[in-house]
Amino acid sequence: MAQIAESTGHHGAEEEHNCTGIDHRKLLMWVFLSTDCLFFGALISTYMVYRGQSLVGPYPVDIINIPITTISTFVLLCSSFAMVMALSNTNRDNLKGIRIWLAGTAIMGMIFIGFQIVEFTEFAMEGLLLSTNLFGTTFFTLTGFHGAHVSIGIVWLWVMFYQSFKGKVGSKTALNVELCGLYWHFVDIVWIVIFTLLYLVGGFDAGPPIVG
Amino acid sequence: MATVASKQSQNSMLSNIWGWITTVDHKRIGILYGVTAFVMFLVAGIEAGIMRWQLSMPGLDVVSPDVYNQMFTMHGTTMVFFAIMPLNAAFFNYIIPLAIGARDVAFPRLNAFSYWTFLAAVLFMNFGFVVGAVPDGGWFAYAPLSEQPYSTNQGMEFWSIGLMLAAVSSAVAGLNFIVTIVNLRAPGMSLMRMPVFIWMSFVVQILLAFAIPVIAVGLIELTMDRLFGTVFFKPSAGGDPILWQHLFWIFGHPEVYILILPPMGIISDVLPAFSKKPLFGYPFIVFSGIAIGLMGWAVWSHHMFTVGLGPIAVSVFTITTMLIAVPTGVKIFNWIGTLWGGSIEYKTPMLFAVGFIAMFIIGGLSGVSHAVAPSDYQQQDTYYIIAHIHYVLFGGAILGIFSGIYFWFPKVTGKLLNEKLGKYHFWITFVGMNLTFFPMHYLGMNGMPRRIYTYATEYGWDNLNALSSFGYVILFIAMVIFIVNVITSLKSGEDAGHDPWNAPGLEWTIASPPPVYNFSDLPVVEGRDPYWIIKRRAIAEGKELPGPQALVDPSTVHLPDPSYWPAFTSLGLLIFATGFMIEIPVWFVKYPIAIVGGLLVFVGILAWSNEPITREKNH
Numbered sequence: 059m060a061q062i063a064e065s066t067g068h069h070g071a072e073e074e075h076n077c078t079g080i081d082h083r084k085l086l087m088w089v090f091l092s093t094d095c096l097f098f099g100a101l102i103s104t105y106m107v108y109r110g111q112s113l114v115g116p117y118p119v120d121i122i123n124i125p126i127t128t129i130s131t132f133v134l135l136c137s138s139f140a141m142v143m144a145l146s147n148t149n150r151d152n153l154k155g156i157r158i159w160l161a162g163t164a165i166m167g168m169i170f171i172g173f174q175i176v177e178f179t180e181f182a183m184e185g186l187l188l189s190t191n192l193f194g195t196t197f198f199t200l201t202g203f204h205g206a207h208v209s210i211g212i213v214w215l216w217v218m219f220y221q222s223f224k225g226k227v228g229s230k231t232a233l234n235v236e237l238c239g240l241y242w243h244f245v246d247i248v249w250i251v252i253f254t255l256l257y258l259v260g261g262f263d264a265g266p267p268i269v270g
Numbered sequence: 271m272a273t274v275a276s277k278q279s280q281n282s283m284l285s286n287i288w289g290w291i292t293t294v295d296h297k298r299i300g301i302l303y304g305v306t307a308f309v310m311f312l313v314a315g316i317e318a319g320i321m322r323w324q325l326s327m328p329g330l331d332v333v334s335p336d337v338y339n340q341m342f343t344m345h346g347t348t349m350v351f352f353a354i355m356p357l358n359a360a361f362f363n364y365i366i367p368l369a370i371g372a373r374d375v376a377f378p379r380l381n382a383f384s385y386w387t388f389l390a391a392v393l394f395m396n397f398g399f400v401v402g403a404v405p406d407g408g409w410f411a412y413a414p415l416s417e418q419p420y421s422t423n424q425g426m427e428f429w430s431i432g433l434m435l436a437a438v439s440s441a442v443a444g445l446n447f448i449v450t451i452v453n454l455r456a457p458g459m460s461l462m463r464m465p466v467f468i469w470m471s472f473v474v475q476i477l478l479a480f481a482i483p484v485i486a487v488g489l490i491e492l493t494m495d496r497l498f499g500t501v502f503f504k505p506s507a508g509g510d511p512i513l514w515q516h517l518f519w520i521f522g523h524p525e526v527y528i529l530i531l532p533p534m535g536i537i538s539d540v541l542p543a544f545s546k547k548p549l550f551g552y553p554f555i556v557f558s559g560i561a562i563g564l565m566g567w568a569v570w571s572h573h574m575f576t577v578g579l580g581p582i583a584v585s586v587f588t589i590t591t592m593l594i595a596v597p598t599g600v601k602i603f604n605w606i607g608t609l610w611g612g613s614i615e616y617k618t619p620m621l622f623a624v625g626f627i628a629m630f631i632i633g634g635l636s637g638v639s640h641a642v643a644p645s646d647y648q649q650q651d652t653y654y655i656i657a658h659i660h661y662v663l664f665g666g667a668i669l670g671i672f673s674g675i676y677f678w679f680p681k682v683t684g685k686l687l688n689e690k691l692g693k694y695h696f697w698i699t700f701v702g703m704n705l706t707f708f709p710m711h712y713l714g715m716n717g718m719p720r721r722i723y724t725y726a727t728e729y730g731w732d733n734l735n736a737l738s739s740f741g742y743v744i745l746f747i748a749m750v751i752f753i754v755n756v757i758t759s760l761k762s763g764e765d766a767g768h769d770p771w772n773a774p775g776l777e778w779t780i781a782s783p784p785p786v787y788n789f790s791d792l793p794v795v796e797g798r799d800p801y802w803i804i805k806r807r808a809i810a811e812g813k814e815l816p817g818p819q820a821l822v823d824p825s826t827v828h829l830p831d832p833s834y835w836p837a838f839t840s841l842g843l844l845i846f847a848t849g850f851m852i853e854i855p856v857w858f859v860k861y862p863i864a865i866v867g868g869l870l871v872f873v874g875i876l877a878w879s880n881e882p883i884t885r886e887k888n889h
Contacts, residue, residue: 075792076453082376085449089479093441097483100517104491104502113508189499192508199494217876266508 087237091244098248101203102255105196110263112191121184122261123177130173131253134208137166138246141239148235151228156235157219160227163242164215167208174205193263197256204252207245214238292832294378295786299385300364301682306389307356313396314348315749317341319742322706326739328727338723339406340425344396346409347429350529351436352392354663357671358532359388359440362447362471365678368777368784369465371456371793376449378830379878380442386840387439394847395432398425405429408721410522411492413503413514418496424851430493431847437482437489438843444478447471456776458795462556465775466549469556470535473563474528481524488517497850512577519570527566529663530630531559533670534601537623540677541605543773544620545612548799551604558597565594575643576650584643591641598634602627617771618692622673625700629665633658636711651721654714660707672699672752679759680766684782688763691755698748705741709734768818774799781818787827790819835878842870 078085140163147155178198186194218238221227227235290298320341324332333341363381367374375381398404403424407416416426451472455464464472491502492514501507503514542549549555571579571587605627614620636658640646649655672695680686713734718725725731769778776793777784779801796803808815849864856862 075457077455078453080453082449082453085452086377086445089445089448093445093479093483096480097487100484100487100520104487104513104517107510107513108508111508188494189501192501195494195500195502195509199491199500203490213872 081233083233083237084240087240091240094244098200098204098251101196101200102251105200105256105260108192108196109260110266112193112265114191115265116181116184116186116190116193117265118193118197118256118261118263121181121186122257123180124257124261126173127177127253127257130170131249133166133173134170134246134249137163137170138243140166141242145232145235145239148227148232149229153222153228156222156227160215160219160222160235164212164219167212167215167242171205171208171212174201200252200256204245204248207248211238211242211245214241289832291837292382292834294374294382294830294832294836296363296367296374296378296381297682297784297786297788299381300360300362302385303356303363303388304360306392307353307360310348310392311353311357312749314345314353315746317345317348319746321345322739322742324723325725325735327736328725328729328732330724333723335723336406339408339721340404342721343405343408343429347395347405347433349663350409350525351433352388352395354529354667354671355436355440356388358474358529358667359384359443361467361532361536361671361674361678362443362475364682365777366447366450366468366471367454368681368780368788369468369775370451370454370459371776371789371795372450372454373788373792373827374830375446376454377446379833379836380446382833383836383839384439384443384446386837387435387442387843390840390844390847391432391435391439394435394844395428398428403428410518411514412518413492413495413511414505416492416514417503427493427496427851430489430496431850434486434489434493435843435847437486440478441482441486444475444482447475448479451475456789456793456795459776459800462553463795463798463800465535466538466552466555466559467532467535470531470538470559473559474531477524477528477531477563477566481521481528484517485521485525488514488521491517493850512574515574515577516570519573520567522573523570524563524566526662527562529667530670531562533626533667533674534559536670536674536677537605537626538601539773539775540619540623540673541608542612542799543677543771544615544617544623545609546615546772547608547612548774548802549604550607550610551600552798555601555604558600561597562594565590565597569594572641572643572646575646588641588643592638595634595638595641602631602634617676618687618689618696619673619677619771621693621696622669622676625696626666626669626673629661629669629703633661633665636661649714651719652714653710653718653720656720657707657710657714660703660710664703664707669699672696677771678777679756680770681777681782681784683760683763684766685759685763686766686770687759688755691751691758695748695751695755698744698751702741702744702746702748706738706745707741709738709741713738769801772805774802776800779804779816779819781821785821786824787822787829790822790827833878833881835874835881839871839874839878842867842872842874845870 076082140159144156144159144163147159181194186197188194188198215238218227218235290302293299293302318341320333321338324330324338363375363385366372395405401424405411405425405428407421407426407429411426411429414420416429451464451468491500494500495502495504501509503509503511505511538549538555568590569587571583572591575584575587609624616624636654640649640655640658676687676692713731716729716731716734718729718731725735766782768780768782771778776795779793780789793800805815844867846864846867849861849867852863853860854862859865
């Protein structure tokens with residue numbers, strides 16, 4: 059920063075002018091995450107509107123495995139703790155801690171995605187595909203887009219892990235880790251909503267009531 | 271010698287083009303937006319002309335019914351997403367940083383990315399014309415009509431994926447401008463000192479950022495239905511096409527305000543400048559704009575009164591729709607209050623602004639008439655609706671945008687647009703639009719449905735249709751006059767000076783066209799209408815009126831460097847989108863080109879985030 063100010067001469071001083079004092083990137087991330095709520099909100103609404111509307115099976119009650127997904131949910135929630143530790147180590151410039159906790163977060167995310175792959179494969183083998191019924195359509199789309207969010211987070215974490223070897227991660231650039239953390243926690247929170255609605259609440263749904 | 275010279279000019283032209291591709295300057299990006307959007311405005315206008323030609327007499331056979339479907343779909347889609355929205359974006363880009371006293375937007379490279387992605391969307395969707403698969407499901411693409419069995423070619427994929435690209439562009443731009451307006455206002459420019467155009471833009475950015483994800487989900491679901499066999503909107507599997515309508519209009523109604531609020535902001539800046547008095551009831555206009563932004567989320571089902579949502583839903587949405595007319599009415603009264611007792615100068619921007627008020631009132635009134643559900647049952651899907659939307663979007667948005675073009679053209683180019691041609695342009699547009707769109711009210715009331723490609727003479731719609739088509743010709747002439755005006759004024763227009771209108775805004779305190787760094791020293795704002803305060807003080811103290819801010823050597827000002835990564839990333843996104851149009855099964859991968867595009871996007875983002883914003887110079 060000092061170097062940049064030097065090279066910009068007398069017009070450099072006011073360059074740091076910022077009305078709220080909140081870093082642009084941090085503000086951007088908060089606003090982006092709040093708009094992402096609408097994205098998941100619309101997908102979750104689609105799922106809820108179509109709950110119990112599937113005309114043919116398999117229905118959730120036939121294949122949803124709550125215990126298994128509870129384990130992967132637990133892992134994902136733990137990864138949020140690891141993310142906090144990574145940020146805390148970044149602020150303290152503890153390079154070893156940064157690497158351990160960044161990698162830990164990413165690996166826990168990968169375990170979660172691994173569980174999801176196993177789950178999807180199992181569902182497919184039991185006859186539930188995207189095109190089978192409304193349950194398959196909405197379930198795979200919603201959890202798939204969540205999985206994509208997690209995957210982007212994992213790539214981001216590994217990129218940061220790599221950068222820690224280039225000396226680019228530390229207290230001076232802690233915002234980079236913080237932004238990644240904000241994103242990661244958000245994706246976790248969304249999963250809490252999805253897990254509650256799709257597994258704990260909707261996991262026992264069957265087909266539409268048979269009239270007559 | 272000659273070849274050397276031509277080679278040199280060729281080189282400089284290439285580097286010039288490269289300069290535009292890699293630019294991160296909000297002013298250049300604004301010009302790119304404006305020019306692209308105006309070209310698309312003309313394209314959509316020609317599509318409208320084909321429709322008016324076809325309808326000018328009963329039983330004509332200018333185009334086939336299929337082509338007619340394509341024309342109304344592309345006319346609506348292009349006008350909304352590729353003409354009015356980006357014309358507004360041109361103003362956001364060019365004016366917002368200048369009017370809040372900033373050197374650029376908060377994320378200059380992201381801004382470039384928005385433009386290139388918008389261009390990718392334009393090219394992608396209109397590529398349908400090249401391969402003969404033009405979208406034909408109407409601009410709101412109601413399922414199941416937009417679904418596979420009813421729309422068999424790739425047209426609707428061009429539509430839905432193209433709109434997704436546009437959605438990425440707009441959402442990113444929205445986020446960027448929210449941060450810009452929150453963080454980068456000049457010292458002293460508190461929220462309640464911002465020009466109304468900035469306020470309205472701010473509301474619009476929030477609407478964009480929050481409404482776009484909803485349509486994105488709708489588009490994803492539609493595209494997945496078409497490509498991956500999901501059953502979101504397929505009644506045969508229990509899916510409900512009404513869900514598409516909800517998703518589309520939950521976005522679609524805020525979208526209406528995304529289109530109209532910026533022109534409202536423009537005329538709120540133009541009216542005071544040509545009445546020589548401050549905007550009447552500034553806080554009322556600001557808060558009514560915010561109220562419109564909030565209430566815009568609670569009215570969407572008035573597009574769906576005839577769907578059969580039941581009496582309670584219909585009543586609720588009738589009431590909310592009528593309520594939203596209140597803040598709009600408040601604005602209109604305040605604009606008229608601004609004119610009251612002012613020393614009014616009828617320059618061209620002012621003519622367009624006053625024309626906006628008059629035409630928007632007509633559009634607003636017909637709007638209230640279909641807020642009433644029983645009355646709407648008669649009007650749904652008739653030309654009455656077409657008349658309404660054109661009074662608010664042509665009489666409103668387009669007139670407001672022209673007002674803004676005439677107002678800020680001298681700032682952008684340093685040249686004034688010709689007043690005489692401008693006045694011809696205004697009056698011919700004014701007469702032309704009323705001739706084109708007013709008869710549509712009667713046509714609608716007489717039962718002419720929208721989207722029919724021809725009609726029999728026995729219905730008695732001949733004369734009014736002929737009149738409407740004649741109006742189109744007049745509008746066409748008006749546009750020609752405008753283009754002639756722009757070209758001749760650019761060549762040999764009168765020099766504008768830095769402040770041709772004696773205007774109140776910060777953008778007039780600097781030279782025209784503005785230097786690359788905008789402000790050599792950031793201005794300090796002492797109140798609303800900051801430049802008027804400075805000028806008034808100079809007059810009171812008997813001093814000379816202050817000139818434009820002195821120019822300095824641009825290299826002494828800290829500016830972001832040009833970058834090709836935004837354009838590269840957009841190109842990756844375009845390839846990603848195109849990948850879904852070309853099925854090449856390789857092993858278990860269905861769309862390998864999409865994977866290539868996705869990787870390019872990844873590379874682009876990575877390189878972009880590793881690129882320093884300003885390289886160290888002379889080191």
